[in-house]
Amino acid sequence: MALGDCWKQLSWFYYQYLLVTALYMLEPWERTVFNSLLISVAAMAVYTGYVFVPQHIMAILNYFEVVQ
Amino acid sequence: CKNGPGTGVANSLPRHEPFEQAPMYVAVMTYLGYGLVTLFGYFRDFLRAVGLEKCHVAQERSEQKDFVPLYQDFENFYNRNLYMRVRDNWNRPICSLPGPVFDLMERISDDYNWTFRFTGRTIPNVINVGSYNYLGFAENNVDFLKTVAEKTQEYGVGVCSTRQEIANLSLHQELEQLVANFLGLESSMAFGMGFATNSMNIPALVGKGCLILSDELNHTSLILGARLSGATIRVFKHNNMHSLEKMLREAICSGQPRTHRPWKKILIMVEGIYSMEGSVVRLPEILALKKKYKAYLYLDEAHSIGAVGPTGRGVTELFNVNAADVDIMMGTFTKSFGACGGYIAGKKVLVDYIRRHSHSAIYATAMSPPVTEQVIRAMKCIMGQDGGDEGIRRVRQLAENTRYFRARLKEMGFIIYGNDDSPVVPILLYMPAKVVAFAREMLRRKIGVVVVGFPATPITEARARFCLSAAHTRPMLDQVRLLRPLRLHNCGCFLSMPITISQR
Numbered sequence: 001m002a003l004g005d006c007w008k009q010l011s012w013f014y015y016q017y018l019l020v021t022a023l024y025m026l027e028p029w030e031r032t033v034f035n036s037l038l039i040s041v042a043a044m045a046v047y048t049g050y051v052f053v054p055q056h057i058m059a060i061l062n063y064f065e066v067v068q
Numbered sequence: 069c070k071n072g073p074g075t076g077v078a079n080s081l082p083r084h085e086p087f088e089q090a091p092m093y094v095a096v097m098t099y100l101g102y103g104l105v106t107l108f109g110y111f112r113d114f115l116r117a118v119g120l121e122k123c124h125v126a127q128e129r130s131e132q133k134d135f136v137p138l139y140q141d142f143e144n145f146y147n148r149n150l151y152m153r154v155r156d157n158w159n160r161p162i163c164s165l166p167g168p169v170f171d172l173m174e175r176i177s178d179d180y181n182w183t184f185r186f187t188g189r190t191i192p193n194v195i196n197v198g199s200y201n202y203l204g205f206a207e208n209n210v211d212f213l214k215t216v217a218e219k220t221q222e223y224g225v226g227v228c229s230t231r232q233e234i235a236n237l238s239l240h241q242e243l244e245q246l247v248a249n250f251l252g253l254e255s256s257m258a259f260g261m262g263f264a265t266n267s268m269n270i271p272a273l274v275g276k277g278c279l280i281l282s283d284e285l286n287h288t289s290l291i292l293g294a295r296l297s298g299a300t301i302r303v304f305k306h307n308n309m310h311s312l313e314k315m316l317r318e319a320i321c322s323g324q325p326r327t328h329r330p331w332k333k334i335l336i337m338v339e340g341i342y343s344m345e346g347s348v349v350r351l352p353e354i355l356a357l358k359k360k361y362k363a364y365l366y367l368d369e370a371h372s373i374g375a376v377g378p379t380g381r382g383v384t385e386l387f388n389v390n391a392a393d394v395d396i397m398m399g400t401f402t403k404s405f406g407a408c409g410g411y412i413a414g415k416k417v418l419v420d421y422i423r424r425h426s427h428s429a430i431y432a433t434a435m436s437p438p439v440t441e442q443v444i445r446a447m448k449c450i451m452g453q454d455g456g457d458e459g460i461r462r463v464r465q466l467a468e469n470t471r472y473f474r475a476r477l478k479e480m481g482f483i484i485y486g487n488d489d490s491p492v493v494p495i496l497l498y499m500p501a502k503v504v505a506f507a508r509e510m511l512r513r514k515i516g517v518v519v520v521g522f523p524a525t526p527i528t529e530a531r532a533r534f535c536l537s538a539a540h541t542r543p544m545l546d547q548v549r550l551l552r553p554l555r556l557h558n559c560g561c562f563l564s565m566p567i568t569i570s571q572r
Contacts (some may be wrong), residue, residue, distance in 0.1 A: 019501045020499060020501070021100065021101055022500055024103050024504065025150070025500060025504060026105070027153075036103070068346030
């Protein structure tokens with residue numbers, strides 16, 4: 001069924017991620033620490049984007065005199 | 069057409085020996101992976117120093133804190149933080165003979181590989197692609213081992229002395245005569261340990277005032293022997309004839325450092341097959357260089373004797389050169405003959421000199437009689453002197469297995485180093501976690517491989533090494549290659565390997 005396949009595909013991607021970043025060799029709590037750090041950095045980046053990107057886009061459009 | 073007669077060098081078939089580079093993203097990922105584990109290693113060391121975590125490794129005592137630190141160098145750091153985490157893939161205890169299939173003892177660890185305990189079960193019938201069993205002589209077939217049993221009954225097992233004192237058995241002389249006949253040389257001498265053959269005999273051959281030109285990827289025994297001898301050592305790039313020639317010319321022109329006197333001897337040390345790459349030495353070109361510049365050649369055929377060549381005589385037969393052109397032929401009995409020990413063969417003058425001047429000949433215990441008889445019977449089998457064609461069948465089977473396995477692996481798109489004729493097949497895995505996952509998953513699927521990482525290979529070129537054997541059957545090889553973490557297109561596969569450039 002589609003959900004099972006989706007889950008299998010996601011597990012495979014997570015496994016590849018563990019292998020490529022060498023997290024596979026670390027203990028589970030170390031993996032949790034690294035994953036939380038990574039997710040928090042990514043979340044902060046997304047939040048910053050959400051807050052500031054509209055202002056930046058308006059400033060750029062203003063500069064090129066597309067909108068006043 | 070006035071091209072004239074071709075030389076032997078030009079006529080030999082160009083052997084296809086690629087050393088492919090990995091794609092850039094693979095190298096970057098490998099460094100990132102190592103960087104991450106190193107950072108966590110520093111973090112764990114900090115926790116151990118502060119006392120939040122129990123330290124399982126050796127530590128200095130508090131009274132020694134003012135002295136030079138013992139455990140802070142990179143090697144110890146690597147050992148504590150990278151090797152210890154994953155060391156269940158090495159030193160696995162075996163409880164059967166290392167034939168084409170073997171049994172492993174099952175062991176598990178409760179504290180992330182700091183300690184192990186045996187569960188009491190064995191893992192039976194694991195396919196063995198890690199042992200150096202090229203011709204399949206590591207066997208316990210009663211018919212083949214009859215002469216070994218007879219000699220053990222006649223001579224016992226211990227010799228209790230050295231060759232020079234009172235343990236020069238007639239069996240040893242028979243072995244040496246047989247080895248000399250096998251290689252087509254005048255005379256040979258056999259030693260009890262392969263590593264000691266190199267490290268103890270090179271000091272007898274060269275000394276201060278001599279020059280050793282050794283290949284970049286030579287084995288530790290050659291390097292140790294060269295260092296012990298006290299000669300000047302210069303290293304040339306692996307299998308690179310331009311580098312070697314440049315060094316020879318420079319050495320002959322400028323002589324010894326500081327005094328500029330001519331070198332007493334120049335010795336070129338190479339191996340027949342390099343065990344970590346599977347590449348074969350360029351013998352005809354080295355012989356041409358040696359003759360031109362009047363140097364001597366030391367050829368270490370540890371992996372290639374018995375395993376290459378149409379009748380198993382090694383790289384000299386593979387390239388169709390005269391074995392007497394190589395000044396010192398060395399080899400071991402460990403790999404293709406299923407025994408232990410090594411030999412040095414060459415002119416009678418050379419071997420007689422070694423008999424009197426080598427540390428191993430004078431001080432080391434002689435070879436044990438059952439081991440000697442095992443080598444004798446294996447060699448007679450290969451030469452066909454025992455009346456059958458079992459030996460030649462094994463040599464042909466090994467060549468066929470090698471060609472088949474390498475061709476199929478290349479088809480599947482892996483990066484493989486080495487010559488097409490060499491039975492040592494290293495598959496590059498690059499990333500440290502992939503190496504570990506590969507070994508564990510292969511064991512789960514009942515295939516025992518040897519994976520090698522940093523100290524034995526460059527840090528970015530971790531690999532898995534397959535050693536093929538004449539005792540492997542076609543179904544076994546298929547099981548190994550199909551059950552592997554393979555098939556980049558199939559999402560069921562779990563270790564996507566970097567594919568070769570040719571397949572893009």
